Amino acid sequence: MIPRKAAIIDMGTNTFHLLLVNLHAGDFTTIYKEKIAVKIGQGGISNNTITQEAKKRAFHTLQHFKNLIDGEGIREIFAFATSAVRSAENGSQFVTEIKEKFNIEVQVIDGLQEAQLIYEGIRFSGSLSAENHLMMDIGGGSVEFIIGNEQESLWKQSFEIGGQRLLDLFHYHDPILPEEISNLTLFLEEKLTDLLDAINTFSPTGLVGASGTFDTLSDIYYASQQIKKAKTEQTFLLPRVGFELIAEQLLNLNKSERLKIPGMIPMRVDMIVVASCLITYILKHVAVDTLTCSNFALKEGVIAQLIGKNSLEGASLN
Template sequence: MIPNKAAVIDMGTNTFHLVMVEIFENKFETLYKEKIPVKIGQGGISNNTIHPDAKKRAFHTLQHFKNLINGESITKVFAFATSAVRNANNGADFVKEIKERFDITVQVIDGAEEAQMIYEGIRLSGSLNGETSLMMDIGGGSVEFIIGNSQEVLWKQSFEIGGQRMLDLFHYHDPILPEEIKNLTAYLEEKLQSLARAIDTYKPTGLVGASGTFDTLTDIYYASLHQHKARTQQTFQLPKAAFEQIARQLLTLHKEDRLKIPGMIPMRVDMIVVASCLIEYILQLVPVDTLICSNYALKEGAIARLMGRHTMANAESR
């Protein structure tokens, strides 16, 4: 009998995620999931370092995750670290210390691999169809863009322009100043030239946003309709007009007022401002009437791979 329980830890720049699953032939069941705003990029990302306070928060969270994993008697643990760790000068030491303290092997994935796994997660959610879409995942350290459809990836790239980086560089006033938005937009124009060329080449007609910011935007949208998102649903639609209305609020309100917006969660209240500026910029390049928002991203991409391995292992054992 092949052990079919696994834990995935996604050590993002802003948020650490734990998901514990049971894997079957062509599906998985979530046993437990949790996300914690570790903010490992805070105080150090602009200097390519992991700040001692961030490290402390990370170890505290990993100990908590380890206790939960042990409680489920799970031995297959897949841990991934992304932008903040891969760019930190002390990233290798940090990963080594995690192995020594918790016996968790952390795979530091590069941007291309991160984009591929995000694509596999989005595909698993059922957010894609035959049309060519631009997919995006706004992390704290990096932003991944993928152009493709339900069959294949046509183009992908990771850019080190994530929410924490944009916050550090441009968001000095609250609410954000028009001048700061203008400077941020000019920065995006400069940094995303290869994306603009790829859009010109592949001409995507759909836009899919993965987890994080997009989860919160759809939470706010559904709250404005006095509706709840179905827990079993992985894909949500956000009309462009509704996004623009939400973005106007986010860009003009003080933090304490943003926190009062129904559907807003405290861990996103700062980053969602610069993330909305980025989405507005992308909507100029891919003019769609509706944004598709996928609940699934990197960690579900890892689960998709585990499901593939599980199916292969089952076939070999027959």
């Protein structure tokens, strides 16, 4: 039987991801994957707009993705846009232009749909157990928090406090100044009251970080321990003590010094500073010795839906 092929495009605020897959009964194999730092939030996210320069980068990347999709003869394309597009006043015009130029139908999903897909991706990775976990995905525009277990998500919410927004608001000096960290922390206290209430209600005992920043943090930790990451694994463990040492380093180094850290990648070098401040804040409220880092996130949540490994609650691929 010829496998069903699909392309998933995740148009994040910072990074565009492409995933080409063969879908099987209950599983998938990757044909090709790529991520490009498009930064569509740069220069405009604080003003709720997508700038012309950002649009140009997005179209250039989507043309490249479309060439790869066509090269594989893939007809099923599932494209999703998140925080930067949903909050931009010219977001719907942007999506219309993509349809006209590339014949790609982009679904602009809301924060709860995004959180649900992230949950399904994390569950698919095998990162969860019967105990309640707090899950988080730090995007450029928003951060999704989910509390749940391997059976179900119990609570989820999206907060417009992503890395690009925090950079624009607080990170003016390099290295970041102590007062900038204090201001950022006060801002999080103000914005995350719903999350703290949910933590008190559901008492998560584990913390899972999805993709992005957490991939890079675990890469840095593994490099520091001279351990090679297994390509077949979807879940990596980062001891809290290891994270705290890395975070301290990130806060005290400038950009060129951060770039020299083994495991660091250029597309994360700016945002990882404010993201580490956010994780540090969360760790004050969730007592864990180990952070679980899941390679799977939104894209794999979409695959979980396509192959029927989910409950179809809260987000759909219509």
